[in-house]
Amino acid sequence: MSQLTTHVLDTALGRPAAGVPVSLLGWASGRWDELGSAVTDGDGRARSLGPDRVPPGRYRLVFDTAAYFAATDQVGFHPEVVVVFEVVDDAHYHVPLLLSPFAYSTYRGS
Template sequence: MKNLLFSLLFTAVATTSYSQNNTYQLSSHILDVSSGTAAIGVPVVLEKYDETTKIWSYVDEKITDKNGRIIDFLNYKETKKGIYKLRFLVADYFKSKKTDSFYPFIEVVFQIKDANHYHVPITLSSYGYATYRGN
């Protein structure tokens, strides 16, 4: 019985701690895989692509928190479908770590097709990165 209660409590805490914010449609996360830690204090710029004019326009800019996360891009009340780009400005992050880096910034382009939540994280090192659609 004690194990069942612990399991239920752990599940509730984990779900509450890491569930996505229902007010915002887009979140991101940076994990520095070279150190196994969150990339704290990285500016991330969000832009939207206008398919008619073929021009990117600024939407918002945030900075990763103590967990390497940004949870509040694109308020659901204002969200529109379309092609978006996150630009992760990692040069100063690596300079602060006194680490040489191949990438001054990383751009990830993706498409929002519906009203679902989108999580666009990157795993990062000074000479490589990967991205995927998270949850």
């Protein structure tokens, strides 16, 4: 399991959001570099998103919500969701995304 994981829940449909493409990028030398990618599983989780361990720094998750909305016959307002966060230690970082066609929210999970 990666140090950084995510879980996407479709709050409009009341179920996990399976099939969401997610990219993990890290900030280094003044630019974003892709470190890994995954597609959420049937439970809406991406457990093997990138490296097993990452150093402290700034990271972002990019969720391709347009692909998910198209696959579920929904019209969404946000074609992608970008979540930027800081890793400060070697703990596990879980970044859930609560998604609907016209809104989203995120938080640091456990």
